[in-house]
Amino acid sequence: MTENSTADGTTAKPGSTPEEPWPVRTVARKIADWINRLGTVWVEGQLTQISARPGTGTAFLTLRDPAADVSMTVTCATGVLRRHEPPLTDGTRVVVRAKPTFFLNRGTLSLRADEIRAVGVGELLARIERLRRLLAAEGLFDARRKRRPPFLPRKVGLITGRASAAEHDVLVNATARWPAVAFRVENVAVQGATAVPQILDALRVLDRDPEVEVIVIARGGGSVEDLLPFSDEALCRAVSDCRTPVLSAIGHEPDTPLLDHVADVRCSTPTDAGKRVVPDVAEESARVRQARDRARRALHGWVDRELRLLTQLRSRPVLADPVSPLLRRAEEVRALTERGRRALLGRLAEESAGLAATRARLTTLGPAATLARGYAVVQRTDADGVPRVLRSTDDAAEGATLRIRLADGALHAVVSGDRDPAHEGR
Numbered sequence: 001m002t003e004n005s006t007a008d009g010t011t012a013k014p015g016s017t018p019e020e021p022w023p024v025r026t027v028a029r030k031i032a033d034w035i036n037r038l039g040t041v042w043v044e045g046q047l048t049q050i051s052a053r054p055g056t057g058t059a060f061l062t063l064r065d066p067a068a069d070v071s072m073t074v075t076c077a078t079g080v081l082r083r084h085e086p087p088l089t090d091g092t093r094v095v096v097r098a099k100p101t102f103f104l105n106r107g108t109l110s111l112r113a114d115e116i117r118a119v120g121v122g123e124l125l126a127r128i129e130r131l132r133r134l135l136a137a138e139g140l141f142d143a144r145r146k147r148r149p150p151f152l153p154r155k156v157g158l159i160t161g162r163a164s165a166a167e168h169d170v171l172v173n174a175t176a177r178w179p180a181v182a183f184r185v186e187n188v189a190v191q192g193a194t195a196v197p198q199i200l201d202a203l204r205v206l207d208r209d210p211e212v213e214v215i216v217i218a219r220g221g222g223s224v225e226d227l228l229p230f231s232d233e234a235l236c237r238a239v240s241d242c243r244t245p246v247l248s249a250i251g252h253e254p255d256t257p258l259l260d261h262v263a264d265v266r267c268s269t270p271t272d273a274g275k276r277v278v279p280d281v282a283e284e285s286a287r288v289r290q291a292r293d294r295a296r297r298a299l300h301g302w303v304d305r306e307l308r309l310l311t312q313l314r315s316r317p318v319l320a321d322p323v324s325p326l327l328r329r330a331e332e333v334r335a336l337t338e339r340g341r342r343a344l345l346g347r348l349a350e351e352s353a354g355l356a357a358t359r360a361r362l363t364t365l366g367p368a369a370t371l372a373r374g375y376a377v378v379q380r381t382d383a384d385g386v387p388r389v390l391r392s393t394d395d396a397a398e399g400a401t402l403r404i405r406l407a408d409g410a411l412h413a414v415v416s417g418d419r420d421p422a423h424e425g426r
Helices: 024-036 078-082 121-137 165-177 195-208 233-241 258-262 270-276 281-315 323-365 367-372
Strands: 041-051 058-064 071-077 093-103 108-118 155-160 183-187 212-219 246-250 377-381 387-389 401-406 409-414
Touching (some): 071 078, 071 093, 121 233, 121 258, 155 165, 165 183, 165 212, 165 270, 183 195, 195 212, 195 233, 212 270, 246 270
Parallel strands (some): 071 108, 155 183, 212 246
Antiparallel strands (some): 041 093, 058 071, 093 108, 377 387, 401 409
16 A cells, blocks of 8 residues: 655654544545536435525525435535526425535535426326335235224324415314313324324334324325325325224325324315314214113013013912912812722732731641641651651661651650551541
8 A cells, every 4th residue: 555645745654543543634634525426417306404595605504304204505606596497496306416525614414406406296206106106015004904993082193384275174073072172282294204204203203102092193284295295105105004993184185194104094174174173972872872772672671571471471360369279289189198008008908918818828828727637747757856757667666766746746755566567647
């Protein structure tokens, strides 16, 4: 790298150190050298603070970026301004051909313009259309993103011009419909270069207020240039990101800035916004009366229906004379009880007779009756002491002990002698 000569003839090294710093003039000159390399550029923005004093050859303007809080000073010959018809005014969108200039003495940067062109309405509309397609493609116009404003908001935020007809229309119509409605009004510029920043600031303030449940952005009618701030990309994106529902009431019915598409509700006019932001107390009172009348008629109808049903139930015999059915049922119970008692006694008598007959048969067939007719049961006692019935004379040897059971008792005997033949016992 080569060393550079300063304005006073000294040589400056390409770098600076705490021990060898650059003088202010050197830094300023280097900055000027870099800016001079830019050459002539075309710049677009909005004009503000136009100053062209009579008798001076130089006019001073401020060129502001409409989408950001950035501005630059512009100087030009007064003839450049005077040749425009109609004259340029604050807020006019222009394209400037200028050369960036850095002033060493003041250390300021400005643009020296030699041509200023006002952006035509057709070009503005074309740019708005391109921005509309871009925002639509990103989904900012999607109906599913839109929120329903509250039926009766606690407080309404209003962004509008100070003492404007739009402010008057919104407040008067909303108060006429609902006298108790509360507003927080933020007055801003609604056209020109400062409109978008002020609207954005007011929108942020109202969106942070917990009491504000809906925000209305209102402005009266105007030309395309007047309504241009409400098609600004930064404003559209801020409204889309807003947590509070936003109502757009810009211009008249034919006016449709991009804000109308992004807002949650589009109102045709500020008057329409005043009517839509709150309900009509007269209409709601009428609805309440109608609801009460319907509820009263429904209740009376239900009571009448239940009374008729109760009357029908009371007219039935079972309810008209409830004692008679009970008496009849009691008589039936007594009759059934008597029938059951007779049936049970008859069954007991029948079973008793059968039991007596069975007992008689058992008595007749039993061994006691046989013994009473003169028979006897002869048993032989074995060595183990267990008596066994003697069925044959062969079972009783001589000297065997016998037990003879008779009707009134038992005898013991001993077998002696030979047994008699069977025919001798007949």
